[in-house]
Structure formats: C-alpha cells, structure tokens
Amino acid sequence: MRVVTTDAGLGRLEDGAVALLDTAFPHVGAVLEQEGSLRCLASCAVRRRIPLEEATLVAPLGRPRAVWGVGLNYVSKAARTGRGLPEQPILYLAASSGVTAPGARVVIPQSATEPDYEGEIAVIVGRRLYRATESEVWPAIAGVTAANDMTARDIMRATGTPALAKSHPGFTPLGPSVRTAEDFADRDAIRVRTRVNGELVQDDTSAGMIFPVPDLLSRLSWFTALEPGDIVLTGTPAGTGQDRACFLADGDEVRVEVDGVLPLVTRIVRPTDASQHDHRPTEPVS
Structure with missing residues (x-):
C-alpha cells in the first residue's frame, strides 16, 4: 500500500489517482500514534478520487517527533x-x-x-x-x-x-x-x-x-x-x-x-x- 497526505486529507495511491479516505486522521504520523501501523487505511472507505497531478501533496507525517x-x-x-x-x-x-x-x-x-x-x-x-x-x-x-x-x-x-x-x-x-x-x-x-x-x-x-x-x-x-x-x-x-x-x-x-x-x-x-x-x-x- 502506498499512502499520501494531501491538503484534503489522507489518501491511497490507486491506478494513478489519489483515493481520498474517509478518516479523521490528518496525516500518517497521527495514524501511527494511535494505531502503530498503516494497515487500518487499507480498509478505509473512499470519499472521492482525484488525479494525482491535481493533488497537492504535503509532508506525509506532519512534523515528526524525532x-x-x-x-x-x-x-x-x-x-x-x-x-x-x-x-x-x-x-x-x-x-x-x-x-x-x-x-x-x-x-x-x-x-x-x-x-x-x-x-x-x-x-x-x-x-x-x-x-x-x-x-x-x-x-x-x-x-x-x-x-x-x-x-x-x-x-x-x-x-x-x-x-x-x-x-x-x-x-x-x-x-x-x-x-x-x-x-x-x-x-x-x-x-x-x-x-x-x-x-x-x-x-x-x-x-x-x-x-x-x-x-x-x-x-x-x-x-x-x-x-x-x-x-x-x-x-x-x-x-x-x-x-x-x-x-x-x-x-x-x-x-x-x-x-x-x-x-x-x-x-x-x-x-x-x-x-x-x-x-x-x-x-x-x-
């Protein structure tokens, strides 16, 4: 699984597009702090899909602790x-x-x-x-x-x-x-x-x-x-x-x-x- 953080929320990369996920987690770091892995994102429902070239990608983990x-x-x-x-x-x-x-x-x-x-x-x-x-x-x-x-x-x-x-x-x-x-x-x-x-x-x-x-x-x-x-x-x-x-x-x-x-x-x-x-x-x- 490949995951990105966009200005519209977390997404999975699927077939050249970003599948924006129905989750309250703002970035990968927040997922790991609570879940300890990214596996939960594999089963998240998809809100909508946007072409990768139209997505604004941000730092995937926000600001890491270390x-x-x-x-x-x-x-x-x-x-x-x-x-x-x-x-x-x-x-x-x-x-x-x-x-x-x-x-x-x-x-x-x-x-x-x-x-x-x-x-x-x-x-x-x-x-x-x-x-x-x-x-x-x-x-x-x-x-x-x-x-x-x-x-x-x-x-x-x-x-x-x-x-x-x-x-x-x-x-x-x-x-x-x-x-x-x-x-x-x-x-x-x-x-x-x-x-x-x-x-x-x-x-x-x-x-x-x-x-x-x-x-x-x-x-x-x-x-x-x-x-x-x-x-x-x-x-x-x-x-x-x-x-x-x-x-x-x-x-x-x-x-x-x-x-x-x-x-x-x-x-x-x-x-x-x-x-x-x-x-x-x-x-x-x-």
Missing part, C-alpha cells in the same frame, strides 16, 4: 572519501523543524556556502522500539519514504556538529508518499537514486549499507526509545556534492527516487545577487 540520522553508512561513500568503515554508527538528531513538504523550495541561508544534497531511504517507526533485537525491527517499521538530508558542509567543518549543519528550515524534505514495509519484495536491497538537474549522481541500494536497517535501528534503540512516527534517515551513498566538489546553486532541482515511492523533488533558492550565481531552468514537479 528525526534521527546516520553518517557514513554506505560502503560506496566510505570508498569515495577514502575513509575506513566505522565500527559503530555515527548518529545524530536533527531538528524536526527542518522537515518540509515535497516540491518545496528550500531557501539556503547566506551563512551556508556549501549546501549539499543527500538522497536517502527514510524508515518510519510504527511501534515503539526500545532495546530491540534485529529481528524485532522490520515488524515495527510502518513504512519507507524518500528523504533529502541536506547538509551545509562548511558549517559541518566549522562546528563538527551534524545537527547544526542539517537543521536549517527546509533542510529535511520528506515524501511524497509512504510505502508500507511489507510491500517490499526485498527489504535488504531497496534502491535509492538522486538526480540533480536531471543528471543521475547517486545510485545504490540498501544492500550497500554498512549498518543495515535492522542493525542500525536495533543499535539506536539501546540508547533511546524510538516512538511511533519517528523518522530514521539511513545514510547516503556516494555521489553527493561533497564527492563531486559541486555544491547546490540557485535554481537547482534535486530529485530523490526510492523504490515504490513517488519521487521527492526539491528546488533550491539562494537569496543573493542574481548576477553572481548560476540560474538554471527547472521543469515542473512531476
């Missing part, structure tokens, strides 16, 4: 940067105020001189996980969505603090749709791709993770309780702007594609003198 992330979690990324594989996950907690809707324009603050994209698989917690075993993780995951875990590389170098480099307003685009975990034929090889202005720059699968999803969330749960609706960003593969020495410019369009999830499109705005920056044409959000 957004966790992990640094250097792909073998390809470690190889590109020449770093050894970490023995423990490099974890951080980003501000949930950075979450923004799919299709949004992200305004880069003037203080950030090296803004970067990070296409990622985001997993959404459905049931509470605390001191969980690896075998308990996937049954507790409600779904998967796409994320662009944007990072100001210069701020990261200056402060050494991921939360400060990743928490600017709009720096965590999520969505547009959520695919339920049981829908994946192979949850150990979920593909993630990123395109910048149409050019494919990242292409990998979760099989390339250093700490796979069950291992990552199990380790994290031994230090904190993961609650329904929490987001865990699972790391980014090689091909970021940092790897390419090419950071985001005014007018850039970033498109993150995760298996079975609608593409997550973000457009970049840099509020500076237009004559000093590259303005590239963009296409409408698809």
Whole structure:
C-alpha cells in the first residue's frame, strides 16, 4: 500500500489517482500514534478520487517527533572519501523543524556556502522500539519514504556538529508518499537514486549499507526509545556534492527516487545577487 497526505486529507495511491479516505486522521504520523501501523487505511472507505497531478501533496507525517540520522553508512561513500568503515554508527538528531513538504523550495541561508544534497531511504517507526533485537525491527517499521538530508558542509567543518549543519528550515524534505514495509519484495536491497538537474549522481541500494536497517535501528534503540512516527534517515551513498566538489546553486532541482515511492523533488533558492550565481531552468514537479 502506498499512502499520501494531501491538503484534503489522507489518501491511497490507486491506478494513478489519489483515493481520498474517509478518516479523521490528518496525516500518517497521527495514524501511527494511535494505531502503530498503516494497515487500518487499507480498509478505509473512499470519499472521492482525484488525479494525482491535481493533488497537492504535503509532508506525509506532519512534523515528526524525532528525526534521527546516520553518517557514513554506505560502503560506496566510505570508498569515495577514502575513509575506513566505522565500527559503530555515527548518529545524530536533527531538528524536526527542518522537515518540509515535497516540491518545496528550500531557501539556503547566506551563512551556508556549501549546501549539499543527500538522497536517502527514510524508515518510519510504527511501534515503539526500545532495546530491540534485529529481528524485532522490520515488524515495527510502518513504512519507507524518500528523504533529502541536506547538509551545509562548511558549517559541518566549522562546528563538527551534524545537527547544526542539517537543521536549517527546509533542510529535511520528506515524501511524497509512504510505502508500507511489507510491500517490499526485498527489504535488504531497496534502491535509492538522486538526480540533480536531471543528471543521475547517486545510485545504490540498501544492500550497500554498512549498518543495515535492522542493525542500525536495533543499535539506536539501546540508547533511546524510538516512538511511533519517528523518522530514521539511513545514510547516503556516494555521489553527493561533497564527492563531486559541486555544491547546490540557485535554481537547482534535486530529485530523490526510492523504490515504490513517488519521487521527492526539491528546488533550491539562494537569496543573493542574481548576477553572481548560476540560474538554471527547472521543469515542473512531476
């Protein structure tokens, strides 16, 4: 099942249209807080159907309670940067105020001189996980969505603090749709791709993770309780702007594609003198 949150309420994606559901839940996060999974939405009556291209999609979970992330979690990324594989996950907690809707324009603050994209698989917690075993993780995951875990590389170098480099307003685009975990034929090889202005720059699968999803969330749960609706960003593969020495410019369009999830499109705005920056044409959000 694939679920979206629209300005008209929750919906299921069915045959290229949004089936708006007869439910009082305003978004996916509210469903998980009460139900612990999205299964109840499969049997919800449909109020009406609207073509997908006419629907206004918003951030699927509203504002999550917590957004966790992990640094250097792909073998390809470690190889590109020449770093050894970490023995423990490099974890951080980003501000949930950075979450923004799919299709949004992200305004880069003037203080950030090296803004970067990070296409990622985001997993959404459905049931509470605390001191969980690896075998308990996937049954507790409600779904998967796409994320662009944007990072100001210069701020990261200056402060050494991921939360400060990743928490600017709009720096965590999520969505547009959520695919339920049981829908994946192979949850150990979920593909993630990123395109910048149409050019494919990242292409990998979760099989390339250093700490796979069950291992990552199990380790994290031994230090904190993961609650329904929490987001865990699972790391980014090689091909970021940092790897390419090419950071985001005014007018850039970033498109993150995760298996079975609608593409997550973000457009970049840099509020500076237009004559000093590259303005590239963009296409409408698809």
